[in-house]
Amino acid sequence: MKNLHLLRPRQRSQKGNRKYIGVMLQQVKQEENLRLSNASPKHSSTLMTVDGQCSDQRENLSAVEEKLQTNHSLKEGPLRTPILNDSSNNQLVSEEISLKSTDGLAVGGSSASVPASCSSSMPDFSRIKGEICLDNQTVRELQETFRATFGRETTVKDKLWLKRRIAMGLTNSCDVSTTTFTIKDNVLVRTKAKDTQSVMEICKNTSQTNEMVYDSCKDVATIPAVKVGDQQVLFCKRLRKPEVDNECKEDVCTEQSASKRVRKPTKRYIEELSESDTRECAGRCESSTKHSGNGHFSPKSIISPVCVFSTDETALITRQDSFGGSGVQVPYVSRMRRGRPRENFMSIMQQYHPNGMGMSVDVAKSALGARISQQDNETGEKNWKDRATPKHNQQQMVAKTEPEKENVVKCIDEPETVYFDNIDSGDNSDCNLTSPTSKYGVRRKHHRAWTLSEVIKLVEGVSKYGAGRWSEIKKVAFASYAYRTSVDLKDKWRNLLRASFAQGSNDKGMRNSRKHGSMPIPAPILLRVRQLAEKDSGGTPDLSSSKFIGCSGRSVLDSRSGYL
DNA sequence: TTTAGGG
DNA sequence: CCCTAAA
Incomplete structure (x- = not known):
């Protein structure tokens, strides 16, 4: 009894315990052997x-x-x-x-x-x-x-x-x-x-x-x-x-298996499992063994993916998440997006939370406003308000604004560019943002392909105002293209420059290096881009500009008409 | 806000 | 195209 009490953990350190047990075991062994050798029969027990x-x-x-x-x-x-x-x-x-x-x-x-x-x-x-x-x-x-x-x-x-x-x-x-x-x-x-x-x-x-x-x-x-x-x-x-x-x-x-009995997972183990589970994208649901466990976690805590269809008919896996204080469905793939929400976030928002929009108006506006084709701010604001009304979903808006936009484009553009712009309006519709287009294949989410007319406008704008005056160019030449920001113009110009210089160095190489599916830019335009770039880096803008117009302006127009 | 540049 | 630092 005494000895056994000594074995109690709380009365001895673990280390001491183990040691003590070892000694005890030794004794047990010895006595056992002794006892077995001296065994003698005599008893009545069954x-x-x-x-x-x-x-x-x-x-x-x-x-x-x-x-x-x-x-x-x-x-x-x-x-x-x-x-x-x-x-x-x-x-x-x-x-x-x-x-x-x-x-x-x-x-x-x-x-x-x-x-x-x-x-x-x-x-x-x-x-x-x-x-x-x-x-x-x-x-x-x-x-x-x-x-x-x-x-x-x-x-x-x-x-x-x-x-x-x-x-x-x-x-x-x-x-x-x-x-x-x-x-x-x-x-x-x-x-x-x-x-x-x-x-x-x-x-x-x-x-x-x-x-x-x-x-x-x-x-x-x-x-x-x-x-x-x-x-x-x-x-x-x-x-x-x-x-x-x-x-x-x-x-x-063997009997040793008895010592390897299946043990209930430790709490720590369970926690780790669940932790990693939570981290995992629920889309690729792991084997159910993790969940089958001890019922330790309520099923509600398990993320359940929801499949929704956005306006472009692309299946989106969404999950419940708190965005801007309101629980909304957000796409799995873009958890923790750094910047403002994607544009079609609004469509998802409106589809699933028509009435409760916890996000700031500012964010929403920037998200939706960018997609509105409008002649001026007033229209845009009106459109925005219109769309923001809860009952409207994205499809309705698109349907409503589409003709508007076309009119705008037709009114503003010169006759020869209307053709392109009409094409634009065709594939610029919101529905095509992420869906494959007949012309250029799959597009990125926020991508609007630059049409030739847009490129020409850009080039002309640059030639008129100079590279860097993006907001000016945007205001004048891209007033009707709400989706083209000044940054977009700048980016496009950068790309054009790259393309033009690539072409200048090696025409064939450029052709080959050009990505399939993207619209080829006519060589004359690229030439003009290069010249504009040289002028920009060079000295007198006006002079070179006029010179340029005199020399190659016509060819550009010719080539363009050729593409028409 | 706009521009410039990196990602 | 997105983001951000500067201006």
């Missing part, structure tokens, strides 16, 4: 040897019991591993299979909460009476014993297997606590139910720590424990899962 001779080792037991009662339980604790012959493992495997197929009753299929051995039919331990030596039993008797033990029939004829199963079943059965059998020192012993029960009860409540187990079992007559190597494995650990299915698997394995 016992049943599992593997060994029928000779009784009652002396053994009584001695042990005595010692247990005299507070030397740990030292004297019978920790000997039951000798279970594993030579027929292979055979056992096949037997297991046959077992499953033939008499596979409510073994694994039954609900986990109700162990098979308890649910289908109760084991009848009263059938096991008196002194039984499994070794001497015939197969039939063994089967009977099996039935008594597990409460079900078996067709297995392998004696060894039956013996093992019976032994283990008796040891591990959930009903052991109510029976009077327990395994002790390689012997199946009929003991006082009370003691066994207490063992089981204690073990049930025992944590993984061996100290506790020792402690718990200290004053119990029989200790169903197995020593595997230096590890102590208590049979009572098996109480949780007496299912035959599980036992079968373990049968095949």
Whole structure:
């Protein structure tokens, strides 16, 4: 008792504990050996040897019991591993299979909460009476014993297997606590139910720590424990899962497998899993094993992707997210977008949150306003307000504004550019932003292909105002193109410059390097771009500009008309 | 806001 | 095309 108390963790440091246990184990080993060599028969307790001779080792037991009662339980604790012959493992495997197929009753299929051995039919331990030596039993008797033990029939004829199963079943059965059998020192012993029960009860409540187990079992007559190597494995650990299915698997394995029992994942493990789970894009849902766990997390916490269709009929995977304080569906791909929301964010917003727009008007305006084709700010503002009304969705707006835009374009542009602009209006519609166009293939989200007319306008604008006066050019030449910002002009000009110089250095190379699908820019325009660039970097804008117009203006027009 | 330049 | 630093 004293010793055992010393084992309590709270009274000793972990380190000390381990050390102490080691010493104890040594002693146990020694005494065990001693005891085995001195065993002498004489006792009245009912016992049943599992593997060994029928000779009784009652002396053994009584001695042990005595010692247990005299507070030397740990030292004297019978920790000997039951000798279970594993030579027929292979055979056992096949037997297991046959077992499953033939008499596979409510073994694994039954609900986990109700162990098979308890649910289908109760084991009848009263059938096991008196002194039984499994070794001497015939197969039939063994089967009977099996039935008594597990409460079900078996067709297995392998004696060894039956013996093992019976032994283990008796040891591990959930009903052991109510029976009077327990395994002790390689012997199946009929003991006082009370003691066994207490063992089981204690073990049930025992944590993984061996100290506790020792402690718990200290004053119990029989200790169903197995020593595997230096590890102590208590049979009572098996109480949780007496299912035959599980036992079968373990049968095949060595006894060490008992120490490798499946453990409930630690909290930490679960947390890590869920953490990574949350990080994962729910789109590629991981195997359900993670979720199947312990029901630790409510299903609601699992992100459920929602499939929506935006105006351009592109399927978007969205998830609930808080944007600007309001929970809205945002596309999965663009989580945590740095800048302002994409333009068609508004369409999604309006489709799914027509009334609740938690985002600032400013953001919304910049998002939507950019897509509005308008002649002036007033129209734009009007359009914006119009669109912002909750009931309107994107399609309606587009349909409404499309003709407007066309009119605008036609009114403003010179006759020769109307053609291009009409094409523009055709594929500039909002619906085409992300969808494949007939002409140029898939476009990026915010991309509007530069049409030739736009390019020409840009070039002319640059020639008139000079590169860098983007806002000026935008105001004059691109007033009707709300979607072309001054930055866009600048970017396009940059591209044009690149293209023009590329062409200048190597015409053929340029042609080849040009991306497929993008509209080729006529060489004359590129030439003019280069000249403008040179003029810009050079000196007198006016002079070179006029010179340029005189020289190549015509060719540009010619080429353009040629493209018309 | 606009421009210039990097990404 | 987007973003941002400067001006």
